[in-house]
Amino acid sequence: MALRLINSAVLRQLASQLPKSAQVGSVAGVHTLDKIGKREIVGYGWNGTACYADRVDYPMPAVRFREPNNEINALRTKEQGDWKKLSPEEIKALYRASFCQTIAEVQAGTGEWKLHLGVALLFSAAAIWVAVLMNLFVYDELPVTFDEEHQKAQLQRIIDLEMNPVTGLTSKWDYENKKWKN
């Protein structure tokens, strides 16, 4: 009973909030119309959103890059006439009103790889120093079995015991002539 009471209270609260939150995101918000200002929608954007991004594989985005102002509107009027009368500066201004970056600029290198390489080298250097310092100050001396005499004795033992004679180490040992096979 108590549970049901709480449940209905929660439901009532949710119901009272629902219309409010539904009005916060307007229809325009859903379609990003409130984000683009006075920019003209000129094409189909990704998933139908009116967004702008410079992409080489999809060079014509859905909205113009700049909001129209008096200058651009004057140029647009002039654009209606003969394009030969437009100066290169005016053409560039019109281009930049529609697009942010030229494709050459999109493809230009940012030089960011230098930063990444630098950081990678920094971390590598730090790792090497950690290894060196660990060897100097943390680890014990290597066990005595690591010197050459003990290693030779170990090898002799393997040969004497004929360990893994078919495919392993001693398959290379010639037991009759007491030397390595060629």
Add this chain to the structure above:
Amino acid sequence: MLSITARNLASALRGSLVGTSSRVAAVRCLHGTEESAEEFDKRYEKYFSRDGIDGWEIRKGMNDLLGMDLVPSPKIIEAGLRATRRVNDIALAIRWLEGCKDKCGDQKATLYPYLLEKITPTLQELGIPTIEELGYDKPELALKSVYDA
């Protein structure tokens, strides 16, 4: 349609692997008849030349074409340029040129001059500058880093 790489590969395959290509063709047939390059060119030329085409449709056609594995033929490029003229959008014309140049990929040295040569009469007729004349073949402006803004 100058889908150089794809076309060369296709003709090479057709020459050497007859059995495979016929099998591929059989599979393709399920999706209707294969469109020839000329028909493709004509279709897009017609699309861009249609009376009353608007900027939205032009952009749609251009974005579609530039998303395909091919270089648009000069005729399509010209039709696209004329379409931008009809909707009075020179920025779109230049973007279209840039996009077509970019589609030449690693063949820019050979293919782009050819395209340019073919479309020069149209460019001059409409008064559209080439990318090089505008200086847009090289980066003109640098974007400010978002961390400096």
